[in-house]
Amino acid sequence: MMNKQDKQYNQNLAERNRRNFGKIFFIFVSIIFIMIICSFAFKAIFKTANGVNLADKTKLLYNRSSVIQAHRGKIVDKNNEPLAEDTNTYSLYAVISKKQKSIAGKPEYVQDKSKTAKVLSDNLPISYKAAYKALNPKNKSAYQVEFGNAGNNIGLMTKKKIESQHLTGLNFVAKPARLYPNGVFASHIVGLASLIQNAKTKETNLVGQMGIENTFNKFLTGKNGFKSSQEDNYGYKIPSGNDEEKAAKNGDNVHTTINSSLEILLENQMNKVQQQANPKSINAILMDAKTGNIVAAAQRPSFNPETGKGLGDVWRDSLSQDLYEPGSTMKVFSLASAIDSGHYNGNQTYQSGRFQIGDAVVPDWNPAGWGTISFNQGFAMSSNVAMAHVEQIMGASTWRKYIDRFQLLKNNSSQVDAQARGKIQFKEPIEQANTAFGQGVQVTALQMLQGFTAIANNGEMIQPHFISKITSSNNKKVIKNYPTKVVGHPIKASTAKSVRKHMQDAVYKSYAVGQDFKMDGYRVAAKTGTAQVADNTGHYGNGNQSYLYSVIEMVPADKPRYIMYVTVKQPQNVSTPTTKIMGDNFNVVMRKALEDKPTNAKAVKIPKVVGNPLSEAQNKLNSKGIQNVVVGKGKTVVKQNPAADAPKDLSRRVMLVTDGRMTMPDLSGWTREEIEDFASLTNVKVAFNGEGNASDQSIKPGEEFDEHAQLDVKLTK
Numbered sequence: 001m002m003n004k005q006d007k008q009y010n011q012n013l014a015e016r017n018r019r020n021f022g023k024i025f026f027i028f029v030s031i032i033f034i035m036i037i038c039s040f041a042f043k044a045i046f047k048t049a050n051g052v053n054l055a056d057k058t059k060l061l062y063n064r065s066s067v068i069q070a071h072r073g074k075i076v077d078k079n080n081e082p083l084a085e086d087t088n089t090y091s092l093y094a095v096i097s098k099k100q101k102s103i104a105g106k107p108e109y110v111q112d113k114s115k116t117a118k119v120l121s122d123n124l125p126i127s128y129k130a131a132y133k134a135l136n137p138k139n140k141s142a143y144q145v146e147f148g149n150a151g152n153n154i155g156l157m158t159k160k161k162i163e164s165q166h167l168t169g170l171n172f173v174a175k176p177a178r179l180y181p182n183g184v185f186a187s188h189i190v191g192l193a194s195l196i197q198n199a200k201t202k203e204t205n206l207v208g209q210m211g212i213e214n215t216f217n218k219f220l221t222g223k224n225g226f227k228s229s230q231e232d233n234y235g236y237k238i239p240s241g242n243d244e245e246k247a248a249k250n251g252d253n254v255h256t257t258i259n260s261s262l263e264i265l266l267e268n269q270m271n272k273v274q275q276q277a278n279p280k281s282i283n284a285i286l287m288d289a290k291t292g293n294i295v296a297a298a299q300r301p302s303f304n305p306e307t308g309k310g311l312g313d314v315w316r317d318s319l320s321q322d323l324y325e326p327g328s329t330m331k332v333f334s335l336a337s338a339i340d341s342g343h344y345n346g347n348q349t350y351q352s353g354r355f356q357i358g359d360a361v362v363p364d365w366n367p368a369g370w371g372t373i374s375f376n377q378g379f380a381m382s383s384n385v386a387m388a389h390v391e392q393i394m395g396a397s398t399w400r401k402y403i404d405r406f407q408l409l410k411n412n413s414s415q416v417d418a419q420a421r422g423k424i425q426f427k428e429p430i431e432q433a434n435t436a437f438g439q440g441v442q443v444t445a446l447q448m449l450q451g452f453t454a455i456a457n458n459g460e461m462i463q464p465h466f467i468s469k470i471t472s473s474n475n476k477k478v479i480k481n482y483p484t485k486v487v488g489h490p491i492k493a494s495t496a497k498s499v500r501k502h503m504q505d506a507v508y509k510s511y512a513v514g515q516d517f518k519m520d521g522y523r524v525a526a527k528t529g530t531a532q533v534a535d536n537t538g539h540y541g542n543g544n545q546s547y548l549y550s551v552i553e554m555v556p557a558d559k560p561r562y563i564m565y566v567t568v569k570q571p572q573n574v575s576t577p578t579t580k581i582m583g584d585n586f587n588v589v590m591r592k593a594l595e596d597k598p599t600n601a602k603a604v605k606i607p608k609v610v611g612n613p614l615s616e617a618q619n620k621l622n623s624k625g626i627q628n629v630v631v632g633k634g635k636t637v638v639k640q641n642p643a644a645d646a647p648k649d650l651s652r653r654v655m656l657v658t659d660g661r662m663t664m665p666d667l668s669g670w671t672r673e674e675i676e677d678f679a680s681l682t683n684v685k686v687a688f689n690g691e692g693n694a695s696d697q698s699i700k701p702g703e704e705f706d707e708h709a710q711l712d713v714k715l716t717k
Helices: 003-046 054-062 113-123 127-136 156-164 211-217 260-277 327-340 373-381 384-394 395-405 427-437 446-458 491-508 576-594 614-623 671-681
Strands: 061-069 082-095 144-146 170-179 193-197 206-211 225-230 244-246 253-256 283-290 294-300 350-352 353-357 360-363 372-374 467-471 478-481 486-488 525-532 547-553 562-569 627-631 637-641 653-658 685-690 693-697 710-716
Touching: 003 373, 003 653, 082 156, 082 576, 113 127, 113 156, 113 372, 113 614, 144 360, 156 170, 156 685, 170 193, 170 206, 193 211, 260 283, 260 525, 260 576, 260 671, 283 446, 283 576, 294 576, 327 384, 327 395, 327 547, 350 373, 350 384, 353 427, 360 384, 360 427, 360 467, 372 627, 373 384, 373 491, 384 395, 384 427, 446 491, 446 547, 446 562, 491 525, 491 547, 491 710, 562 576, 614 627, 614 637, 614 653, 637 671, 653 671, 671 710
Parallel strands: 627 653, 685 710
Antiparallel strands: 061 225, 082 144, 082 170, 193 206, 225 244, 253 467, 283 294, 283 562, 350 372, 353 360, 467 478, 525 547, 547 562, 637 653, 693 710
């Protein structure tokens, strides 16, 4: 048993231990407290913690910043009408979760799925069944659903139509897009821009991919701005906050030389040639001879930049990037070279048909020839033998010198995509002779066109161009001008006048091969061409379908205002001579250009009615005094011909195709040309019997028909 002394000792020891622990604990707590005080003092004084600036962190907590999107510049025609401009498209999603409600407790999800599916199927390329199925997914806990491609790239008008039904749960997300209001309209020249994400900034902007959109991308691209302000937790602006704002700089506008009325007409005529001749490709350019302004240009195949249809057929601009052997239009240059160098005697005769050069033979397109004829006759009859003789008389070195003076093998900076350089085979005598009639030499359409300006302008050669100027986004400041540019004087004025006289003979002489290009009321200087097309192995094909047909026209012949150059490659339908098809269709464009008079009065243009309700579309047309005919029983216009902005006098009536099944209009009294326009618009196959205007039709008025249906039309005078 512990004695009393031991007990007292233990009590004293325990008391001492408690005091010591208390002191140690007090010291520990004091140290921790001092550390906390020091930490707060450090943060208060230096405003940092763990290497993080607390002031900046706090500022970020209340900062609200946003990007101010810059607009891409416009591409416009000669009258400042837009060919490409910014717009928005929309994607659609539907909230189906019943948990989604507003602050007031109102439903913000799709309530009536049947009605919603009906509205979507009426306005989007999706069936009622597919839309209803999308609104009822297998996953019952899904919050929202989308509608695939049908729910993307929705236009503003379609968005408004859907919103007008006041359906709950449907939401649209806007994204920037490029609007090409004219559809197939100098598409490879205007080009295409698409959304691309910047790898560094992660910003998504429109970037040019081809044509003017690509070549002038640095001018068209704007610079985004930003806006920064400070707000409290409730979104109210803090008065003492330091607001920052930098305005966006919109892109510059590119002004083209394109005349929209002529371009629309040219595109229309291209469609007709495509339908009548079915060639593998077509190029056509109409240029102001005095300024070098290209007022209309088109190619086939082409594409619609709005829908992307046809984009995969050919990406390149064939006017500047496709090399080809020009054939007999090259004889204009060989004749000019011989005359200018003093080596041409047009009255001298030669034996036509065949010409032996070494071991090779130069044949005429008529191998039997026309007997002994003069060189003047030979040019008008497009004799290869004549031009082979002419080349040999002036000498290969002289001929090659003029090829270089006309810059036929040089990149002449087309202002669009990089132009191909020409190629030539010029070593052997036969090769040198072949180039005089356009074989063994490869050029682009723009190289040929530039050379022809020297013939039209009395020896002065002008660079063709599509761009007139670049201006600031508000058009108040000219950033850069593109004036007429003289690039050479390859021949004398007297030579050019003499060549144009021979080109008139090639149209008006009784033996001329260019008679299809006569124009009532105008004197035409022209030269046609027919070149064999080489295959991938370099061998020339045989038969009527293996040629490239071309024509160069200068009108009026004495003082040309316009030059038109057209090539039609390998037409598959040769039942009608290709040159006749070319003359009938492209002279329409030339005549329209010549008859257009500058005026301050604004011409009446056909409005765009695609996408409009039928009644609204008809009211628009009627208000401008434009007749119209409806093809279909639907309520919305999906196609029109002529296209928007075409001159009112281009056609007697505007054809409107509605959604749903197409119905045949009464064609009585329609001309062949109008029926061909109708066939092109509706994709029906048409066969004519007789001449004159329509008097009977196999598909009766009001009958329903499908694309590719066969329509037989009787014509009577």
